Amino acid sequence: MELEDELTTEERAELLRIARKAIKEKLEGRTWNPEEPLTERLARVQGAFVTLHEEGQLRGCIGYICGLKPLYLTIAEMARAAAFSDPRFMPLEPQEFDKIDIEITVLSPLQRIDDPERVEVGKHGLVVRQGPYQGVLLPQVPVEQGWDRETFLSHTCLKAGLPRDCWKEAGTELFTFTGEVFGEKSHPTHPLRG
Secondary structure, rough: OOOOOOOOOOHHHHHHHHHHHHHHHHHOOOOOOOOOOHHHHHOEOOOOEEEEEEEOOEEEEEEOOOOOOEEHHHHOOOOOHHHHOOOOOOOOOOHHHHHHHEEEEEOOOEEEOOOOHHOOOOOEEEEEEEEEEEEOOHHHHHHHOOOOOOHHHHHHHHHHHOOOOOOHHOOOOEEOOOOEEEEEEOOOOOOOOO
């Protein structure tokens, strides 16, 4: 399933601005008070992830697979979570703020699949579920890593804390989604950048 309608250039820039502002205000000890969204589209309830990179290296990534809140609020919350609550990293320090690049992935609804052959590298993100275990990898990950379909499926199983070939087992659920991916590298001028 594709995203129903892509965000405009202005909406993408606004979400990136919101993400950076939310991180900056937390670093300054302030509470982020959301403004009204720029458009109705930004108030739509939708899943999204915020990924932070510092000098080309992953610095944090957290999100909601399914929509729980309006998109602009999700982006602010996930930006802060990626910066300060990703258990793989120490919380972001003030001196790192100008070094991070923010990337946002807005997700389509999940679509359950029965045939792993339907997973398309470069198009789909993937969710693997088995009992209480769940792993998620965004659509850009296998492309960045140069993985084929089986490697993508295996790494999503590993991300869930499951054996790498669990995707072949009965009782394992597979879901795909697409993502609209954009980041500050495609929007180089940011009022809150410096």
